[in-house]
Amino acid sequence: MKKIGDTFLIDFQYLPEILESIIWHLDARSVLRAKQVSCSWKETIEHLEQYNHLWRHICLRDIHRASLIDCIGFNPLSDDYQQKYSGGDDADFEDLWKNVYRSWRTGQTLSTFKQISYRISGFKFRYLYRIVQIGTYVYILTSELVLSVWNIDTGHRAVYSQQLKGIRYPYASRPIFPYLQYPLCKFSKHQDLTQHSLITPNYFGDPIRWWVFSDGEFRVTKVLYVGYENVMRVWHNLLVIASKDCIKVYILESKGKEYNFRLSMSKELPKNLLLKSIHVWDKKCLFEQQKDPYPGHLSIVIYDLDDLQSQVFQVSHGPKEMLGTNVKPFMEAPRIFGDCVLFRVSGGNKKKGPTTN
Known part of the structure; x- marks a missing residue:
């Protein structure tokens, strides 16, 4: 001192x-x-x-x-x-x-009035079906089943491109899912394709495929046959598959060059769930129930992916009318965020006037 x-x-x-x-x-x-x-x-x-x-x-x-x-x-x-x-x-x-x-x-610090734009070039395509970002890498799957990868920090041209063989894909309602054995690697300045893998869904009898970058290309290292129509989502190391009859939770296991889908648990699902509304977030899985006949109402079911116990929630706090119109709103596209459920409010049908016989 x-x-x-x-x-x-x-x-x-x-x-x-x-x-x-x-x-x-x-x-x-x-x-x-x-x-x-x-x-x-x-x-x-x-x-x-x-x-x-x-x-x-x-x-x-x-x-x-x-x-x-x-x-x-x-x-x-x-x-x-x-x-x-x-x-x-x-x-x-x-x-x-x-x-x-x-x-x-x-x-x-980014607002809705600020955007970051990237120009990519070097390939031809009819349609872009899926775009997935993993850190600084952007995966683009085209209608010709060509998977191209860009590093948005280093240049505009593809760092890798490959034809995905053996799959009948893509289609609009089925996304591809990234999987990282070490999730924080996407924040590394030295990440490379060997740290990444992709999971493609099944379609008309095709299996779910786990693609890993090895020996200079993406290779299928594991397949999972699911003989029924389903929707699927991936969260961290969990693969959730839901069908009209049941929900199944798989653990994505990777150790060295060994990869495996390990079934963790399954449970029957009620018939009144909208499977396409599935949303998975931090070991919680949300489904929307069949549309409520009353505008401004929403019924959802949330499953805990640790034990598949479910809770039913009734949301009825939407506005009675869209601002400045006589249109009745509908709440849709619910998703989980922490302890909250977010949803989009959109316009429905206009109010019908009184009818006379």
């Missing part, structure tokens, strides 16, 4: 516990600025980053849990994540969480 006039200055270099406590309570911008205070502050922050997971702590503290799950695609506090991804290089791990924060912060 030094005295200058009537003021005492504290050198935190000799009080490392207090300095670490101060840094631990700073927001992200203040942490970056604090690195410029002195060499001792910079060294202390780098120590906290490498050995105490400072940026993971900042993300968990400052980002709303639902927003964080939506950003990274899994729950970082779930038991399966803690067991599977607790190891690894600490420095690389911390850089990934710093990039998670940057990605979330960028999304907060």
Whole structure:
């Protein structure tokens, strides 16, 4: 402690516990600025980053849990994540969480009036059926069943292109699903195609296929035969398949070069669910029930994917009329976000006047 006039200055270099406590309570911008205070502050922050997971702590503290799950695609506090991804290089791990924060912060600053546009070239197609983004990589599947991959950070031309053979696909209602063995790799500056894999749905007797990039191309490493019409969704390491009779939950397992669909549980479904309304988010699966005859009402069923126990919810708080019109609104396209259910309100039929016999 030094005295200058009537003021005492504290050198935190000799009080490392207090300095670490101060840094631990700073927001992200203040942490970056604090690195410029002195060499001792910079060294202390780098120590906290490498050995105490400072940026993971900042993300968990400052980002709303639902927003964080939506950003990274899994729950970082779930038991399966803690067991599977607790190891690894600490420095690389911390850089990934710093990039998670940057990605979330960028999304907060973009408004509906700001857009990011990319121009891609180098291929011909009749129709684009599916576009899937994994980090800086964009996968585009065309009507000719050509899968092209772009890295939006490095250039406009495709870094890889391949004809997907042996499938009768695509069709509008069936998306392709990305799967990452280590989900945070999409925030890495050094990600490559070997870290990515794709799952394509079944169609008219075709199996569900798991494609992995190996030996310079995407290869089918595992197939799952489902002999009935269904809809499917992928969330983190879960594959959810729903048909008119039942719902099945599979665990996507990958270890080395071995891949497997492991059936975890199944349960019968009621007949009044709209299968195409399926939405999966953080171990919850939502279905819309048959349309309510009353405008402004919505009935949904949410299944817990840990035990497939269900809850039925009645939503009846929509506006009675669309603003400035006599059109009765309908609530549709429900989806889960944290502890909330979001839905879109759209116009229905106009009110009918009184009828006379």
